[in-house]
Amino acid sequence: MQVLLSLPEREESREFLGFALARNFWWRQLRQIRGDHLINPVNIYQMGVMSPTSMAGRALVVWDFDWSLINKDSDETLVKGIGAHHIFERLIHGGMHWNQSMDLTLLAAHDDMGVSKQDALDALMTLPLEKSTKEVIQKLALLDTCDQIILSDANYVSILSVLQQHGIEDCFMDVHTNPAEFRAGALRVSPYHKSDHGCTTLKGTACPPNMCKGKVLEGFLLENNYNMVAYVGDGQGDFCACTRLGPRDLIFARTAYPGNPPENCALLKMLKSNGAAVISDEQKSSAFFKSASTGDLQHMLAPNNRVRSERIASQVVPWSDPDELASCLTKLASGWA
Numbered sequence: 001m002q003v004l005l006s007l008p009e010r011e012e013s014r015e016f017l018g019f020a021l022a023r024n025f026w027w028r029q030l031r032q033i034r035g036d037h038l039i040n041p042v043n044i045y046q047m048g049v050m051s052p053t054s055m056a057g058r059a060l061v062v063w064d065f066d067w068s069l070i071n072k073d074s075d076e077t078l079v080k081g082i083g084a085h086h087i088f089e090r091l092i093h094g095g096m097h098w099n100q101s102m103d104l105t106l107l108a109a110h111d112d113m114g115v116s117k118q119d120a121l122d123a124l125m126t127l128p129l130e131k132s133t134k135e136v137i138q139k140l141a142l143l144d145t146c147d148q149i150i151l152s153d154a155n156y157v158s159i160l161s162v163l164q165q166h167g168i169e170d171c172f173m174d175v176h177t178n179p180a181e182f183r184a185g186a187l188r189v190s191p192y193h194k195s196d197h198g199c200t201t202l203k204g205t206a207c208p209p210n211m212c213k214g215k216v217l218e219g220f221l222l223e224n225n226y227n228m229v230a231y232v233g234d235g236q237g238d239f240c241a242c243t244r245l246g247p248r249d250l251i252f253a254r255t256a257y258p259g260n261p262p263e264n265c266a267l268l269k270m271l272k273s274n275g276a277a278v279i280s281d282e283q284k285s286s287a288f289f290k291s292a293s294t295g296d297l298q299h300m301l302a303p304n305n306r307v308r309s310e311r312i313a314s315q316v317v318p319w320s321d322p323d324e325l326a327s328c329l330t331k332l333a334s335g336w337a
C-alpha cells in the first residue's frame with residue numbers, strides 16, 4: 001500500500017521522514033508547492049512499506065536531437081542540402097531568431113529557387129545516425145522500466161525522417177519539438193510555444209522565444225513520475241532543462257564538436273560555471289552508474305528535489321563522441337534492467 005503525504009518544509013517534517021525511514025518505510029518526494037499564501041513550501045511525498053518490489057522505479061532518458069541523438073545539426077544539413085544556406089545566414093545575421101529564419105529560408109527556397117518537397121526530403125535522408133546510438137536507443141526501448149523522449153529545438157519533419165529511416169520511431173514515448181509540415185510544397189516550421197513562454201533569463205541565457213526546454217520538461221515531469229532522469233544534450237538551449245533536474249538525475253553533456261581544432265560545447269561550460277559536479281573519466285565505471293541508477297536503495301531514498309535552480313543539482317557525465325555516450329548509457333541501463 002502507498003499513501004500520499006503533504007508536509008510543510010520544516011525541521012519537524014525532516015525528523016518525521018527520518019523516523020519513517022528507520023522503521024522500514026520508503027518515501028520519495030513527488031513535487032513541491034510554493035505560493036504567496038504559504039509560509040513554507042509544502043512537499044508532496046509518496047510513502048510505502050519497503051519491499052523489493054516496492055523499490056522498483058522508472059527512469060526517463062531525455063534526448064536532445066542535434067549533436068546529441070544525431071551527430072550533426074539537422075537544420076544546417078537541411079539548408080545546405082537544398083542550397084539555401086546563404087538565405088539562412090543572411091536572416092540570422094540580420095537578427096532574426098533561429099526558428100523563424102528556418103521557416104523563411106525553407107519558404108524562399110521553395111518559392112524563389114524551386115526547391116521541391118522531394119529535394120527537402122532527400123537532404124534530410126543524409127542525416128546520419130551512429131550505429132552505437134541506434135543500438136543503445138533500441139536497448140533502452142526494450143526495458144519496461146525506462147521511457148525515452150526527444151526534446152529538441154529542430155523540427156518534427158526532420159526528426160521523424162531520421163527516426164523512420166532507422167526504424168526507431170516506436171522507441172520514443174514523445175517527441176517535443178517545433179511543429180513542421182509541407183504546405184503547398186514548402187516545408188514550414190512553427191514555434192513550439194504559440195505565446196510568450198515567460199522563461200526568465202538565467203545569467204544571460206534566455207531561452208529562444210519559440211521554445212523553453214525547461215518549461216517543457218518541467219511540465220512533462222509533473223505529469224509523469226520518474227525516479228531518475230538521464231538528460232543528453234550539448235547546447236545552450238539545454239541548460240534551462242538542466243536547471244529543473246534533481247540530485248539523483250544525471251546530465252550527459254557533450255564536450256566538443258568534431259573539427260580541427262574541436263569547438264567546445266556551450267552546455268558543459270554553462271553547467272560548470274553554475275556549480276555542477278562533473279565526474280572524471282576514472283569515475284565513469286560500471287560501479288558509478290550502478291549506484292547512480294535506481295538499483296541502489298540508499299541512493300533511491302535520497303531526496304530528488306526537482307526545483308528550478310541556477311545551481312545545478314545533478315551530476316554531469318561529460319562525453320566526447322557517440323560511442324562513449326552509448327557506452328555510459330548502457331552501463332547506467334544495466335541498473336534498470
Ligand SMILES: [Zn+2]
Pocket residue numbers: 199200206207212213214215240241
Ligand atoms: Zn527556459
